[in-house]
Amino acid sequence: MADTIKLEISRYSPETDAAPHFQSFEVPFRRDWVVLDALNYIKDKQDGSLTYRWSCRMGICGSCGMLVNGEPKLTCATFLADYAPASIRVEPLRNFPIVRDLVIAMNDFMRKFQKMKPWLIRKEEKPVSEGEYLQTPEQLDAYKQFSMCINCMLCYAACPVYGLDPLFAGPAAIALAQRYNLDSRDQGAKDRFPVLSQHDAIWGCTFVGECTRVCPKHVDPAGAIQQYKLTAALDWVKSVVMPWGGK
Amino acid sequence: MDAQPTKLRIEPLLWLLFSAGGGVAAFFIPIHLFILGIAAPLGLTKATDYASATAFLAFPIVRFYLFVLCSLPLFHAAHRIRYTLYDGLQIKHLNEVIAACCYGGAVLGTVIAGYLLWSFQ
Numbered sequence: 001m002a003d004t005i006k007l008e009i010s011r012y013s014p015e016t017d018a019a020p021h022f023q024s025f026e027v028p029f030r031r032d033w034v035v036l037d038a039l040n041y042i043k044d045k046q047d048g049s050l051t052y053r054w055s056c057r058m059g060i061c062g063s064c065g066m067l068v069n070g071e072p073k074l075t076c077a078t079f080l081a082d083y084a085p086a087s088i089r090v091e092p093l094r095n096f097p098i099v100r101d102l103v104i105a106m107n108d109f110m111r112k113f114q115k116m117k118p119w120l121i122r123k124e125e126k127p128v129s130e131g132e133y134l135q136t137p138e139q140l141d142a143y144k145q146f147s148m149c150i151n152c153m154l155c156y157a158a159c160p161v162y163g164l165d166p167l168f169a170g171p172a173a174i175a176l177a178q179r180y181n182l183d184s185r186d187q188g189a190k191d192r193f194p195v196l197s198q199h200d201a202i203w204g205c206t207f208v209g210e211c212t213r214v215c216p217k218h219v220d221p222a223g224a225i226q227q228y229k230l231t232a233a234l235d236w237v238k239s240v241v242m243p244w245g246g247k
Numbered sequence: 248m249d250a251q252p253t254k255l256r257i258e259p260l261l262w263l264l265f266s267a268g269g270g271v272a273a274f275f276i277p278i279h280l281f282i283l284g285i286a287a288p289l290g291l292t293k294a295t296d297y298a299s300a301t302a303f304l305a306f307p308i309v310r311f312y313l314f315v316l317c318s319l320p321l322f323h324a325a326h327r328i329r330y331t332l333y334d335g336l337q338i339k340h341l342n343e344v345i346a347a348c349c350y351g352g353a354v355l356g357t358v359i360a361g362y363l364l365w366s367f368q
């Protein structure tokens with residue numbers, strides 16, 4: 001096998017470029033290198049101006065999400081060997097504004113997260129002296145999967161609905177809302193309902209399922225959305241059958 | 248995405264029909280395909296000729312079942328085709344026309360199925 005591999009990297013500098021363009025780099029090919037290692041090599045040895053986000057390089061910080069050959073991937077978990085000897089194309093995540101090179105602006109994503117009230121909502125907090133809120137293993141299992149999200153935004157880059165409609169709340173935000181709705185310690189499902197049961201939230205999803213396919217942590221955002229659609233639809237039936245019921 | 252006052256929404260109804268239609272299609276249509284498309288031609292079942300098959304229609308429950316089997320998957324298809332056209336072909340401005348044609352087609356199919364099953368002697 002060749003001892004180098006070619007990376008075509010999307011470059012964009014807002015001061016000088018009208019649009020992103022590709023630049024090629026040759027890096028040593030090593031079987032134990034991931035795409036992020038190659039990017040770090042380029043930044044250290046070839047072009048210090050290359051800009052990208054990364055932190056933990058072990059699939060937990062969610063910073064290094066990029067498109068690798070058009071597919072949303074964590075670059076710290078994407079091995080060069082899986083693509084060699086062909087060249088590899090690295091681009092910033094789709095559906096987001098590009099700040100510079102491979103860095104995208106995540107303001108919209110963060111704003112949508114906050115709207116979901118992703119924290120434990122209690123009608124009444126019990127005093128610290130009464131101890132913690134206990135939970136059985138079964139109660140933990142009800143939401144644990146959705147709590148594995150690392151906010152890497154790969155699902156937003158994969159979601160064609162978010163690409164078409166930037167108002168769409170998106171997979172991770174809805175899965176996160178569901179993570180708290182399903183938590184036995186939380187009492188905020190009613191507070192989240194008006195945010196979730198909107199055209200721009202769950203009803204915007206057309207169940208393409210790409211979010212679940214690309215998720216590096218095996219969260220199932222598509223499942224969370226369908227689950228909540230059922231909850232909201234049953235609530236709707238209840239409001240039609242018993243209009244006096246109230247909420 | 249901002250919380251708006253809840254108004255009468257049709258999306259939950261359309262999704263319930265879509266979802267129920269998908270469930271019905273996935274569970275029951277394979278059974279019919281197997282019985283009528285595989286088992287009967289291979290001679291694995293008795294009494295699948297036209298006369299004996301239609302004799303089942305004497306039972307109102309069978310007529311109702313067939314009505315549901317025809318109708319709900321039509322709404323499932325309508326919903327899926329609507330979004331495929333809407334997102335796939337990027338014809339957002341024709342949304343109302345597409346929705347009317349898709350769900351209208353499903354309603355029409357339901358009415359025809361209902362009429363045929365009701366009037367069958």
